[in-house]
Amino acid sequence: MRAEEFQKKFGIIGKSKEIRDLVDIVMQVAQSDISVLLTGESGTGKEVFARAIHGYSKRSSQELVSVNCGAIPEGLLESELFGHKKGSFTGATDDRKGYFEIADGGTLFLDEIAEMPLTTQVKLLRVLETQEFMRLGAETVTKVDVRIIAATNKDLQKEVDTKKFRNDLYFRLKAVTLNIPPLRSRRGDITELAATFLKNYSVNNRIPEPKLTNEAVDLLINYSWPGNIRELKNVIESAATLSRTGILDVDSLVPLIDVRHDEDSRNLPVHLNRPADVLDREMIYRALIEIKKDLIDLKQFALRTEPEIDPPAVKTNSNEIIPLEELEKQAILNALEITRHNRRKAARKLHISERTLYRKIKEYGLL
Numbered sequence: 368m369r370a371e372e373f374q375k376k377f378g379i380i381g382k383s384k385e386i387r388d389l390v391d392i393v394m395q396v397a398q399s400d401i402s403v404l405l406t407g408e409s410g411t412g413k414e415v416f417a418r419a420i421h422g423y424s425k426r427s428s429q430e431l432v433s434v435n436c437g438a439i440p441e442g443l444l445e446s447e448l449f450g451h452k453k454g455s456f457t458g459a460t461d462d463r464k465g466y467f468e469i470a471d472g473g474t475l476f477l478d479e480i481a482e483m484p485l486t487t488q489v490k491l492l493r494v495l496e497t498q499e500f501m502r503l504g505a506e507t508v509t510k511v512d513v514r515i516i517a518a519t520n521k522d523l524q525k526e527v528d529t530k531k532f533r534n535d536l537y538f539r540l541k542a543v544t545l546n547i548p549p550l551r552s553r554r555g556d557i558t559e560l561a562a563t564f565l566k567n568y569s570v571n572n573r574i575p576e577p578k579l580t581n582e583a584v585d586l587l588i589n590y591s592w593p594g595n596i597r598e599l600k601n602v603i604e605s606a607a608t609l610s611r612t613g614i615l616d617v618d619s620l621v622p623l624i625d626v627r628h629d630e631d632s633r634n635l636p637v638h639l640n641r642p643a644d645v646l647d648r649e650m651i652y653r654a655l656i657e658i659k660k661d662l663i664d665l666k667q668f669a670l671r672t673e674p675e676i677d678p679p680a681v682k683t684n685s686n687e688i689i690p691l692e693e694l695e696k697q698a699i700l701n702a703l704e705i706t707r708h709n710r711r712k713a714a715r716k717l718h719i720s721e722r723t724l725y726r727k728i729k730e731y732g733l734l
């Protein structure tokens with residue numbers, strides 16, 4: 368398969384040297400059983416590459432099992448990974464297979480690996496070395512054939528230095544390390560990414576495809592994208608949702624991107640340093656965008672659901688009671704929006720741990 372075909376098949380957009388080089392290496396290592404460590408900031412495409420590695424391997428007909436090590440409560444992670452025998456701990460009412468057994472013959476994607484507790488790291492290292500482990504409470508070993516792909520947005524060397532990550536496991540995992548560079552260091556890919564996201568969004572939502580002006584494209588290229596490709600996709604989709612004229616210009620993008628705190632954007636036109644009343648207006652814009660997105664979601668939900676089921680809307684009438692779950696979901700969405708999807712900051716603002724935030728994001732399907 369040629370690199371272009373590979374990128375098309377796995378939805379990897381980008382012609383920058385950085386992406387081309389990565390694709391070349393991925394195509395080479397995918398075929399082997401060697402463990403791969405994917406590093407890169409949030410939203411750079413670690414999961415996209417993990418899927419591509421599995422999809423291009425000889426294991427592709429078997430499962431790719433994804434485990435977010437940060438989302439599973441610490442006490443449960445081992446039983447989730449390795450399974451357990453009935454009665455091995457309170458709540459273990461049945462024998463259960465862990466992800467290692469489910470992924471047998473396929474690939475196990477250990478996402479947010481830096482969040483794995485040290486005790487679990489010891490066990491993982493042992494499985495990597497022997498391909499054997501014991502279910503919790505079991506007396507016999509289970510043998511599996513699993514390829515490991517791990518990912519993190521943390522600097523694992525730093526985690527090792529501060530004794531949060533085991534050196535021996537790091538050493539074992541890093542043999543093939545693929546670092547996915549942030550979007551701001553491969554700005555050449557931005558135009559194609561934006562155009563593709565715009566096209567796909569319009570087709571999926573059956574709206575005429577809005578057109579980006581040249582100035583709007585310049586703005587996208589100059590912004591620093593702290594949330595990387597995920598942020599770019601969100602911005603394009605929000606702008607397309609809001610577009611009335613079919614034209615996406617600088618003014619339609621400015622309320623959606625946080626150029627105020629953006630060092631890279633100092634070279635942007637002066638009118639972007641906006642006074643307080645303009646900033647207020649932007650807050651309102653943002654709120655409107657959220658409402659409009661919710662409406663579209665609701666419409667799609669209504670189309671898919673039986674008419675007698677009430678859509679899960681947030682009630683605005685003060686006599687009615689808003690389910691706590693809904694409030695919590697909104698609070699999380701807000702925090703993510705305000706922190707530009709920086710989960711660590713969002714968790715801090717929400718006064719919960721990062722681990723709890725990960726879990727809730729997954730629970731509510733907010734990815």
Ligand SMILES: Nc1ncnc2c1ncn2[C@@H]1O[C@H](COP(=O)(O)OP(=O)(O)OP(=O)(O)O)[C@@H](O)[C@H]1O
Nearest residue numbers: 378379380408409410411412413414415520596597
């Ligand atoms: N090269 C790419 N081409 C097209 N879409 C991409 C590319 N890289 C990432 N994306 C899209 O960007 C979004 C974020 O990607 P992904 O979930 O893989 O990031 P991540 O690095 O795993 O982020 P996190 O660290 O937050 O988990 C997804 O919607 C994904 O489809």
Ligand SMILES: [Mg+2]
Nearest residue numbers: 413414478518
């Ligand atoms: Mg990810």
